[in-house]
Amino acid sequence: MHRYGTVVILVVLLVVARSMSDVFLTERNLLNVLRQISGTGLMAVGMLFVILTRGIDLSVGSIAALGSVASAILVQQMAPGLAVVATLAIGGAFGLLSGLLVAYLRLPPFVTTLAVMTIARGAALIASGGQPIRMGEAGAFITRFGSGYALGMPQPVLLMLAVFVLAGLVLAFTRFGRMVKAIGSNAEAVRLSGIGVSRYVVSVYVISGVLAAAAGIISSSRTGIGSATVGVGAELDAIAAVVIGGASLMGGRGGAINTFIGVFVLGIIANLMNLASVPGYHQQVFMGVIIIGAMLLQYGSTFFRR
Template sequence: MNATTDLANRNTTERRKAEITREFVKSFSIVLVFVGICVLFTSLNQYFFTWNNWLNLLRQSSINGILAIGVTFVILAKGIDLSVGSIMALAGMVAANLVTTGNESPILFAIVAALGTGAVLGLANGALIARINVPPFVATLGMLSMARGLTLIYSDGRPIANLSAPMKWIGSGNVLGMPVPVLIFFAVFVIGWITLSRTTFGRYIYAVGGNEKAARTSGISTRTITASTYVISGLLAGLGGLVLTARTTAALPQAGIGYELDAIAAVVIGGTSLSGGRGSLVGTLFGALIIGTINNGMDLMGVSSYYQQLLKGAIIVLAVIADQIRK
């Protein structure tokens, strides 16, 4: 009996090791790309490889990273979410309104309001898609416009500034030398990674994205799973909106325009398949870091943002080509 347990335990450890190796190999190519880009910028600019710049780079990547993690859930379940940029603007606006000087509610209210706004709009997306069978592209394209409209109506087109100190701290504070946005990003990543790889819910997401009909035959409530990925995406968009507002120390009605595309780009560069069922959050993490590094490195070198756009586009296409070749 003891021998069997022993053997079983050893098998488990070996299996775990194998699993880690596999994860690593799968994401190895993207790590390599990331390291390559870092080496390139280090050789081109002496300031690039400094602690301060790394903190800066991580801070710059964190908002896109948070959004991209949410969008990964959606894409894994064979959906798409175009509305995260607009949702974050509205969520940021709602949160800011609660914590301006003169009308200073506890910071917790702002956090709950931002996350709640995101989750509710995400649920609206999910209901349209999973209940009424509106194609995800159309439903979230509609939400992109509607949430932006709501933001403009709510703010009357004006920014909300004069945020309370705790709110500003979310954007510019440090804990143990780490910027708060970066800590939030990593916390979200860890929770997301555990959810996707260790829970039944995570497995169901992969199954629904891989083959919805087979998932349904197997007894999975596919509608609920699909809808929840949009709630998660909306919730994280709300969180992203909160951090963005705190970082810019004002909620702007035009905040977050185009952010959905950067988030999708991070997911795609990270190797998650747009046809669902394949991919990982580790990929998304590095996808977001790669985008952040390119922006940061080229800023340092004084490359015009016009060229940055061009290069980012080229990298997205190259990432997908590399993925095709690997297959």
């Protein structure tokens, strides 16, 4: 189940979804699901790298909010391409802050990223004055990306898929990917072999921050509005997707393909509840119960062996 549990969960959900709604498997609905999970998918990739090192990043939702606000402000002050790069740099800077505190000052990742989460959300609220910021004509380049299609698919979806493919290649075929997994499995052994563990740890938090800011840009590209309320609770969705995908919170185990399936599973659940007209508050309860069920399917065999 550790190896194939994620696929089993996906297949079961697809069968249930098909039996519940004739609309679910239509091209329009599936593309809608993929579009909706594109931001969460980017955050989940960053979270995967962090979790592989036995860390956690609770700041991704707030960095996404800051990315949404920053992109809406900066696009009115500079060229759209520069605004995007600057926004990603801001996300990377917050990731760098988390990474330095965790790697060099040995602060607990949970508490450290919780503090950075608060700082990033506060910065987003200050920059926006607590009000949505419209991009207007200056943001046409970004909004075209959010609503545009290429190769028959929404462009945010193509970006998400490209990031997942790149992450999979990095983890499977590069020294960086091998070191990230090795650090999660046994950081002390890696350190004793003469490899600088700290710089790898810093790097994964920077990656997480950059991808979280990219998720914020995607949000603002879809609505044409930068908002400090973007990404509330998104860190929990990203963590859930990674764990449903079979990654271990103790580090060292996890992959990009299974993480994508985990994100897709969450998207299917949300879509099914919308198609079934489940009230919003009830959806949160059902989502939590289903995630627990998925976790039991993934790790139940280990529990019962004990």
